[in-house]
Every structure is written in C-alpha cells, then in structure tokens.
Amino acid sequence: MSTVSVAEQGGIVTLSLNRPEKLNALCDDMIDAFFATLDGIARSSARVVVITGSGRGFCSGFDLSLASGGDEEDEGFWARRQERFGALVTRLRAIPQPTIAAVNGAATGAGLGLALACDTRIGSAAARFSSAFIRVGMSSCDVGVSWLLPRAIGTTRAFEMMLTGRMVEADEAERIGLIARRVHPDELLDQARALARSIAENGRMGTWMTKRGMWANLEIGSLQAAIELENRTQTFMLGTGGLARRAAERGFVKPKS
DSSP, rough: OSSSSEEEETTTEEEEEGGGTTTTTTTTHHHHHHHHHHHHTTTSSOOOOEEEESTOOOOOOGGGGTTTTTTTTTTTHHHHHHHHHHHHHHHHHSSOOEEEEEEOSSSHHHHHHHHHHHSSSETTTTEEEEEEGGGGOOOOTTTTHHHHHHHHHHHHHHHHHHHHHOOOEEHHHTTTTTSSSSSSSGHHHHHHHHHHHHHHHHHHHHHHHHHHHHHHHHHOHHHHHHHHHHHHHHHHHHHHHHHHHHHHHTSSSSSOO
C-alpha cells in the first residue's frame, strides 16, 4: 500500500499521508513518495493542493521506531536523513499551487512542521499540535518550525510551545492563529476543498505570484524592498492582459462595446 495517496477533482488535489496505523509518522519511503508526488503535482494543471492524513492522525512526526536504525559505519547517514526531512518545507513552498493543510488529528514534531509549511491551515475539533521532539531528547528546532511557528503565532507563544513541547488543542490553535478556523471533523475535507475552490477561482498565475510573493516577503529585509517586489509582480501580471478581462467578467467594470 502506498504511503501517500492522491485524489483529484476539478483541479483540486487531495494528498493524504497514508500510514494510519502509525498516525502517519514519517519514514524514508513516505518522504520519497511525498516528494515524487509533489513533483508530479507541480508539473500538472492542478490548481490547489489539500494535504491531510488518513485515519485519526494528521502526522505524528518522525517515526521513532527508526531512531536506532541507520548504518553505524556511515557517519553521514543521519545528516543526510535530517536534510531530506527538512526539505519538506522548501519543497512545499516551491510548487506553484497554493497548499492547505486539513489537520484532522495530531500534528506533532515534523507533522507540525508539515502543517506550518502549507500556505494556510484549517483543523477539525480533533486537531492537536505539539513541538514534540524536545520531549524525547532532541531540539524543537526541526523541519522549519523555528522559522515558521513564530511567524504564525508570534515569538512569545512559539517559545512557550517549543520549550515545553505541550499539546495545543484545536480551540487554542484557532484562537492563537495556528489554524484559520476549526470545523466539525465530518466537515473538514469539504471545508478545505471549498476553500481550495475559492482560491482556484482567482486564476493560476495570480495565485502562484501571490504565494511566491508572500513567502519571499516573509524573508525580505525591509518594507521598501517588499514594495519593490510587489511593484514588479504587478507590472508582470498586467502584461499578461488578464486585468481588464477578469474585471469585466466579475462585474467590476462594464465591458467595452
């Protein structure tokens, strides 16, 4: 059975992590399958990607049963594995399609990083979040969490989550902005796909440029530099000829006779 499953309808791709017996804990084969799936989606005509977990968990992070594995004679094994897992974040950012995490259960450790790597998140009432690695003798600075989490919820709350490793339940996650909203578990995928459709209505190029611009400006050094990037993006978009057509289609201006 594949560790990653994919379904597509109307340009909306639902990518499901598929190790439900392990709460979708990440193993090497799953990472390989996840990257290959993202590569295929990036080359496709898909408009938006919804990422969720099979069964009752979203992703419980690194599969700790693998902690004692690896080639003891290969000093670089763990460094390569760490870099491979860490690339989850940059690979998700690199695809042109906006991504929505539909968090159906526990998102812990690297699972928290995976959820944060998506462009936005909604969660069911069963969603739970934890920077769990600190509780098993590791650092909470893992899979982009130390960069992504404070940008999502602020440094005060991020430090508290990362230093304690405590569990954040769905109500709190919604209140602090870790998820955009909390929904009934039975409605989670329908709500995520409805959000995906509302994004897709805005056009492929516009959503791609918005995703790229947002991520780029999260790393940029000044407001002026951000505005410079925005100005060039808008000038580029104007050159595609879509502004007048889309404005007329949506009733913002009257079409020329």
